[in-house]
Amino acid sequence: MCRLLLRVQLPGCRPRVRGPAAFAWGYRFAADERDSQRKNRAKLYSGEHGVWDCTRCMFCNERCPKGVDPRDAIEKLGSIAFQEKVTSDKGARHAKAFLISLRSGGKLNEILIAPYTDPIGAPFNAPLALRMAQKGKLPKSPLTHKVKDRDQVKKLIKNVKETI
């Protein structure tokens, strides 16, 4: 078992937190059909220092000499959390905002994403939002941009089943 990545030190002054290897092991149990704790494990790995803290830097996949690919396990734990409807974390809400954008038009709705991800914290980001708006960095319309043949996208969202 990898002990190097079981706990990691993030930049700054945070204490060492759960690392990629811990998630790889967590996924091994959460994905086991004989395990009856799937939802509890989804909750366990969805809070602070959980799957939604992963920045997707891909260092763990790059470094692992055993081909464990911990980032892939983190991703699959995220999917299990969605299937078990454990989606209250801000990170999960961020992913939901992407799904809503895709369903409604196909492209990312940048007006929606910040308030949907963090409805309580978003007002505190108002000064940055204002500065970005002054520079033209926020879309003028809250409507989602629509791609051609978006009925195909809607059908895919409806039909494609997750299998983990």
Next chain:
Amino acid sequence: MPRQFAYYPGCVAEFSSKELNATTKALAPLLDIELLPMPAATCCGAGDVAEAKPNLYLTLNVRILSEAESMGVDILTICNVCTLNLRRANKMVKEDPRVLEAVNEELIKAGARPYQGTIEVTHLLWFLATEEGLSLLEAHGPKGLNGLKVAPYYGCQLLRPSSVMGFEDPDRPQSLERLITALGGEVADYEGKTRCCGFPIILAREEVALKESHVALAGARDAGAQVMVTPCPLCHLAMDAYQRKTEQLMGEEYAMPVLHLPQLIGLALGLPTKTMEFKRHLVPVDEVLATVGA
């Protein structure tokens, strides 16, 4: 005859970072490339959809690949995240015919074109950092960067995982350095150039994300850089738009202008500054323009 690409700028370059899209489009004729629009292409999901619904992520990205295949040309991107998502999906279906078959079944059911697996995905940086790309720049006779000291910032997802990206050594990349040197700039080397900017979690875990971007910003500043350049619009948002917040959190000053890669090339090739829309940056680039003489 210009080299044709199916152009996939990604959502951020189309909306909040329009300056990147505008500059790339203006630069294309100078680089002898033609960017063909992809009107049916959706968002790649940015890793979020892959995390929530991996099968849906794969199918949506293969649908994008299939649109380019119907156009008969490879895809050119200007975003690290889009590049990784599209290349990863491409690798998954090319390596396993059963996966391709299952994805195509879903695409056909939804009325979309099935994918045959003939498309490659490349980033503008990769295209330009080859012999072919560098000769295109030389042929244009670059006006040059006048010794501007530039900190290359790669970010993560154009380098890692190398099994999917594979253009260069993820620990010792040289593509940005080659371009900076070829354009008449000076490289400011620093350790944080391959570190994460934190942007994927900046809305959900702001403090963690800002501490990540601090590593690169402080490294570039300490290396004496006048400007940072990045091939990714998400890294650009983290470094440029959030820079003041990072300064407030860390109690430090960076005053680091950040350019999109096509803007750096545009400056060297003498593209009009108005076209490159520097006014949309949150950290002013006036001193950079003065050094280059733009």
